[in-house]
Amino acid sequence: METILTVTNLTKKFGPLTAVKNLSFHIEKGNVYGILGPNGSGKSTTLGIVLNVVNRTSGSFSWFNGTTSTHEALKKVGAIIERPNFYPYMTAVQNLQLVCRIKEVPRERIREKLELVGLWERRNSKFKTYSLGMKQRLAIASALLNNPEILILDEPTNGLDPQGIHQIRELIKHIAAQGTTILLASHLLDEVEKVCTHVVILRKGENLYTGKVDEMLASHGFFELKAAEPEKLKTFLQGRSEFSRFTEENGLLTAYLETPMEADTLNALCFENGIRLSHLVKRKESLEQQFLTLTNHAAPAGV
Amino acid sequence: MKRLLQIEFIKLWNNRASRILIISYFALLTSIALIAAIHFKIGPIDFHLAEQGIFNFPYIWHFNTYVTAIFKLFLAIVIVSMMSNEYSNKTIKQNLIDGLSKKEFIASKFLTVLSFAGISTVFVFLVSMILGLIYSDYTAVSIIFSDLGFLLAFFVKLVGFFSFCLFLGVLVKRSAFALGFLILWAILEQITYGILGWKFVSWETAQQIKNFFPLESMANLIKEPVSRLNAVQSVAEQIGETLKLDYQLHVYEFGITLVWTALFVYWSYALLKRRDL
Numbered sequence: 001m002e003t004i005l006t007v008t009n010l011t012k013k014f015g016p017l018t019a020v021k022n023l024s025f026h027i028e029k030g031n032v033y034g035i036l037g038p039n040g041s042g043k044s045t046t047l048g049i050v051l052n053v054v055n056r057t058s059g060s061f062s063w064f065n066g067t068t069s070t071h072e073a074l075k076k077v078g079a080i081i082e083r084p085n086f087y088p089y090m091t092a093v094q095n096l097q098l099v100c101r102i103k104e105v106p107r108e109r110i111r112e113k114l115e116l117v118g119l120w121e122r123r124n125s126k127f128k129t130y131s132l133g134m135k136q137r138l139a140i141a142s143a144l145l146n147n148p149e150i151l152i153l154d155e156p157t158n159g160l161d162p163q164g165i166h167q168i169r170e171l172i173k174h175i176a177a178q179g180t181t182i183l184l185a186s187h188l189l190d191e192v193e194k195v196c197t198h199v200v201i202l203r204k205g206e207n208l209y210t211g212k213v214d215e216m217l218a219s220h221g222f223f224e225l226k227a228a229e230p231e232k233l234k235t236f237l238q239g240r241s242e243f244s245r246f247t248e249e250n251g252l253l254t255a256y257l258e259t260p261m262e263a264d265t266l267n268a269l270c271f272e273n274g275i276r277l278s279h280l281v282k283r284k285e286s287l288e289q290q291f292l293t294l295t296n297h298a299a300p301a302g303v
Numbered sequence: 304m305k306r307l308l309q310i311e312f313i314k315l316w317n318n319r320a321s322r323i324l325i326i327s328y329f330a331l332l333t334s335i336a337l338i339a340a341i342h343f344k345i346g347p348i349d350f351h352l353a354e355q356g357i358f359n360f361p362y363i364w365h366f367n368t369y370v371t372a373i374f375k376l377f378l379a380i381v382i383v384s385m386m387s388n389e390y391s392n393k394t395i396k397q398n399l400i401d402g403l404s405k406k407e408f409i410a411s412k413f414l415t416v417l418s419f420a421g422i423s424t425v426f427v428f429l430v431s432m433i434l435g436l437i438y439s440d441y442t443a444v445s446i447i448f449s450d451l452g453f454l455l456a457f458f459v460k461l462v463g464f465f466s467f468c469l470f471l472g473v474l475v476k477r478s479a480f481a482l483g484f485l486i487l488w489a490i491l492e493q494i495t496y497g498i499l500g501w502k503f504v505s506w507e508t509a510q511q512i513k514n515f516f517p518l519e520s521m522a523n524l525i526k527e528p529v530s531r532l533n534a535v536q537s538v539a540e541q542i543g544e545t546l547k548l549d550y551q552l553h554v555y556e557f558g559i560t561l562v563w564t565a566l567f568v569y570w571s572y573a574l575l576k577r578r579d580l
Binding site: 014048051052053054055069071072074075077079080081083085086087088089090094097098099101102103104142 | 313393402403577
């Protein structure tokens with residue numbers, strides 16, 4: 001498999017604050033990656049470093065196996081960091097013409113990309129007259145001008161209204177479906193869950209997890225249970241090895257699975273042991289819960 | 304190189320404020336020809352400025368380069384804002400992400416500075432040539448093309464000054480503050496000179512030290528031309544004073560300005576390289 005980006009032991013310090021701590025990961029062609037972490041976890045800093053706008057303190061990174069210099073490599077990358085940055089007094093077409101010059105790509109692509117993001121009609125309006133959603137879409141058009149090997153998006157839906165969020169997500173899915181490698185930084189877990197195949201999870205600049213989204217936590221889900229005799233139910237379940245832990249709230253018992261088990265199996269099991277359930281629901285933890293679990297587990301003692 | 308200039312051209316020309324300032328600047332350069340129109344009669348005196356020898360070759364090269372250099376402030380505004388706007392719009396970040404290297408970024412700005420200075424020099428050359436051919440008392444080819452060093456001095460002066468503006472734009476990141484800093488710096492040079500001469504060294508030594516300051520070194524390249532005029536010289540003689548002025552160009556003065564230019568460009572690059580965006 002072709003490696004696009006390799007990051008090795010990257011560290012960035014802002015004075016006493018360590019924004020990125022000894023981070024390593026690599027990105028293969030064809031996958032959709034998410035960098036997930038709460039605000040201030042070092043996502044943007046990491047992207048800033050590999051995009052040549054933030055200086056690293058130590059560690060290294062290389063694009064395309066280190067065959068080209070960073071700024072040459074960036075011509076094969078499409079990236080948007082934080083807010084879309086364009087010249088406010090220039091129109092969409094003028095801004096994109098400038099990007100074409102920088103990336104050294106033919107100007108004929110401008111129309112194609114503006115049509116893709118639905119801005120062709122507004123091509124001659126000045127950038128400053130655009131709504132945030134339009135600005136973000138123009139940024140995506142601009143990032144795609146060079147038909148990039150990898151598209152890097154940092155919080156692409158941040159600050160958008162639901163309609164704008166939907167448009168951007170559809171666009172990302174559309175681009176991913178065409179085989180473009182995507183690296184998406186986000187603090188929105190469902191965004192990563194919906195779009196990405198692989199994930200790097202950061203917390204306070206440290207790498208908590210790198211791997212596939214669906215293998216992120218070996219979670220088999222949990223049961224929400226109610227019975228006429230809750231104590232008996234709890235004692236019974238605690239005696240079984242399938243469950244790792246329990247929580248109780250308002251008479252609702254939540255039992256977390258250690259190994260896979262279906263709801264009907266549990267129902268039969270309880271009935272055979274003389275427990276009649278009045279409520280039985282099997283749920284999977286959302287990525288959000290998994291994420292919180294993961295970050296809590298890794299929290300240093302005393303926090 | 305062409306690519307870098309094109310990039311900068313797109314940014315500048317599509318900005319209405321910059322475009323107006325650039326056009327006004329070149330219009331003003333041309334307007335020096337209007338001096339020829341200064342013509343008034345008071346009783347028996349028929350005064351026509353153009354006939355007073357200011358447009359004589361080769362003096363015209365000195366006079367015109369000195370006078371037109373005043374208009375450089377217009378371009379200073381353009382250059383400071385073309386740099387600081389990149390920071391306030393954060394487009395510098397996007398430019399780098401899009402694949403412009405930091406070296407290329409500074410190079411594109413410096414090439415623009417060179418172009419501005421170059422075009423200004425050509426402009427001044429053409430306007431002076433036309434004015435001289437109309438009004439000069441001497442039009443022998445050897446006289447016309449003597450003292451062309453003033454044009455070179457004009458070019459170096461503009462490049463040095465604009466590089467300073469460029470550096471201030473990078474350093475301060477806000478156009479209004481950068482321009483304020485430029486004025487402050489000009490005052491500081493004078494104050495430093497004053498304090499040095501007053502408290503620490505002799506006035507001669509203070510002047511010599513002052514000659515090494517950036518703005519002073521640029522000003523020294525082309526000295527004031529008025530006292531060279533015959534009319535002024537004769538007035539001075541009548542009141543018993545002989546004006547002895549060193550108006551010649553000196554290689555070491557070019558040297559000082561060029562060293563400052565190199566430093567300003569290098570510092571701009573070093574700042575850009577060191578800072579996180």
